[in-house]
Amino acid sequence: MNSEIKHLKPLKETLGPKGWIEDKEVIEPYLEEERGLFRGESSLLLRPQNTEEVSKILKICNEYNIKVVPQGGRTGLCGGTIPSENGQEVMVSLERMNNIKEFNEDNFTITVEAGCILNNIQNIVDEKKFLFPLSLASEGSCTIGGNLSTNAGGINVLRYGMARDLVLGIEVVLANGEVWNNLTSLRKDNRGYDLKQLFIGSEGTLGIITSAVLKLFPAPRHIETALFAIPNTDAAIELFGLARNASADLLNAYELVSRIGMEMVIKHVPGAKEPIKDKYKWYILIEFSSSSKSNLRKQIEDLFELALSKNIVLDGVIAESSQQRKELWVLRDGLNEAQKPEGGSIKHDISVPINNVSKFIDSASKCVEKFIPQSRVVVFGHIGDGNIHFNISQPLKQDKKEFLSKWTDVNKLVFDIVKNLDGSFSAEHGIGKLKKEELKTYNPEIEINLMKSIKSTFDPKNILNPGKVL
Ligand SMILES: Cc1cc2nc3c(=O)[nH]c(=O)nc-3n(C[C@H](O)[C@H](O)[C@H](O)COP(=O)(O)OP(=O)(O)OC[C@H]3O[C@@H](n4cnc5c(N)ncnc54)[C@H](O)[C@@H]3O)c2cc1C
Missing domain, CATH: 3.30.43.10 (Uridine Diphospho-n-acetylenolpyruvylglucosamine Reductase, domain 2)
Known part of the structure; x- marks a missing residue:
């Protein structure tokens, strides 16, 4: 070879x-x-x-x-x-390029090489009582270069934005080997086009990111976490508005968990246990955080009372300790892991405007359950960002291969609904090789043509990650 x-x-x-x-x-x-x-x-x-x-x-x-x-x-x-x-x-x-180049407390920035593991950056920053808020389940092994190249999301997008919102400058090596050093820490800079944003989310097709200047925030010192049981997904949307107002917008996580998903986690993930005595179809994991001493406990308790009185919350638990907080998060973080022992799983990572979330979950679930009877729809995710992981676990007695052979048909059903609800078939994970056809089908031609002309300008010989995205 x-x-x-x-x-x-x-x-x-x-x-x-x-x-x-x-x-x-x-x-x-x-x-x-x-x-x-x-x-x-x-x-x-x-x-x-x-x-x-x-x-x-x-x-x-x-x-x-x-x-x-x-x-x-x-x-x-x-x-x-x-x-x-x-x-x-x-x-x-880029795994050997894992140095921290500068920590600038006055600027609230850290400059890192692209191969730094996300979790290492978080820990270094945390030791100095700052926060780098990008956080995803793969943080123990993903790198900041990969995070930027895929414009990663995760659990804190609601409050702090996606990877592209957390960067002030980057250094990139272009296809011809030229180095563009844009390691600026400016928060305001209107000198022409914001070129760094083209590289962020381009999945290695326009250049290789070698370093980045990342934005930091004060570390949260006070966190309140709760799990509320809700009657339906409409209630999740109503509760979202109440929660933003109740916390003076200090809401940093708002995650949907379905009963079926929670049962899989309790069955398969060590440390996971039933959070509330009674069982409900839907739950919301909600977290308020603040960098100063604040009123968060009272705010989350008031929210609970108010939502109970409006019947948009049926039951709930507010964490009394950091251990209990961890246990609540296991129920959300364990969802991907818990699906593996349940057989084949067809996964979607979609987004719709928040006001359409409920319509999406309802129509897509009905449509898929009709197409594959006995399939188990496991819906969860960053509902506060309109981002839903719409995963389908195979019927218990079906052959895994036979189930997975329906992946493309299921995609079409789900993505057509997403399109009709003004959504995106790829909210977080990018296109790579997996969703190239969908990009062509669901994005307007003018966008594809613009992307192609950008690609040919940056990489005329098509040497960078060919066959990905376009
Ligand atoms: C358990 C699990 C949970 C996840 N949760 C989330 C989530 O919540 N949100 C989310 O957005 N993603 C999530 N992901 C997907 C994945 O972790 C992210 O896409 C992550 O940002 C990829 O980082 P990486 O370093 O592993 O990149 P890689 O997988 O190595 O690369 C990803 C892409 O970026 C390109 N690339 C990598 N480094 C560079 C570079 N330096 N310059 C240019 N191009 C480069 C590669 O060519 C490839 O196209 C999850 C994955 C797993 C396994």
Whole structure:
């Protein structure tokens, strides 16, 4: 395989022996996406240790027309890090570029290299009593470069925005090897187009992000967490408005959990237990936080009373300790894990305007249950962002393969409903290889054409992550 990719010699010479790996066993995990949906071939993994080396790699690849697949923590779920099957692409992992370059308390910023693991950044910042609010279940292994390239979301979007809202500057290596150093910490800067935003969310197709200046916030010192049982998803929307007002907009999480999902978590995830004596069809996990001493406890208790009096909350529990808070979060965070032992699962990560969430859940559930009788619709997610994980677990007695063969048909049913409700078929996880067809089908032609012209301007030889997104 190795000899089949031409011109590898200059790449190896540039990086030195520590900068590349050809050992098949070591390379193996870099070839397959974690869910096993995608697998590619490549005989060479490059591991640059600084921006200069990334620049040299891209100069050589551009010159010899070698295709490049950037990789971070490889937790992406759309096949974005997987090389093609022809074995002609090289993988460039940023994992060795994991230095913290600067912590600037006055600016409320931290400057980091792209290979830093998200959780490490959170911990470093936390030690200094700051907060970097990007938080997702994969934070123990995803990298900030991957987070920016996929414009990651997670549990704090409601209060702090998505990855693109948390960045002030980036450094990128362009397809021809040129380095664009835009490591600015300016909060106001109107000098022309905001070019960094083109790279954020472009999934490695326009450039390789090597460093970033991230926004920090005061660490929350006071947190109140509750789980409320609600009668239906309409109530979730009404409660959302009440909660924002009751907390003076200090609401930082508002997550929907369905009974069926909660039962799977209680069954399969260690530490998960029934939160309230009685059982209900829907729950909302709600969290208020503040960086100063505040009235949050009273605010969340008042919200509970008010919502009970309006019958939009039926029951609930407010965490009395950090242990109890953790136990409530397990019921939400364990949902992905808990679906695995239940067999095949067809997953969607969609968003609709908040006022359409209830309509979406209702129509999509009915439609899917009619199409696959006995299927188990597991709805959960960041309902405060209008972002729903609409997952379908296979009927208990059906063959997994047969169930998963309906994935494309189910997508069409679900995404047509999303489109009619002015939503997006990809709220968080990006396009990669997985949703290219949907991008063509559901996005207006003018948008696709604009994206293509941006791609050809930034990467005329199409060497950066070919076959992804477009
Ligand atoms: C359990 C679990 C939970 C998750 N939860 C969420 C969630 O709540 N919200 C969410 O948004 N996502 C979530 N994800 C998806 C995933 O974790 C995110 O997309 C994450 O941001 C990817 O980071 P990574 O370092 O693993 O990137 P990778 O998977 O390595 O790469 C992702 C894409 O970015 C490109 N890329 C990586 N690094 C660079 C770079 N330095 N420069 C240019 N391109 C690059 C790759 O080519 C690829 O296209 C979850 C995944 C898992 C497994």
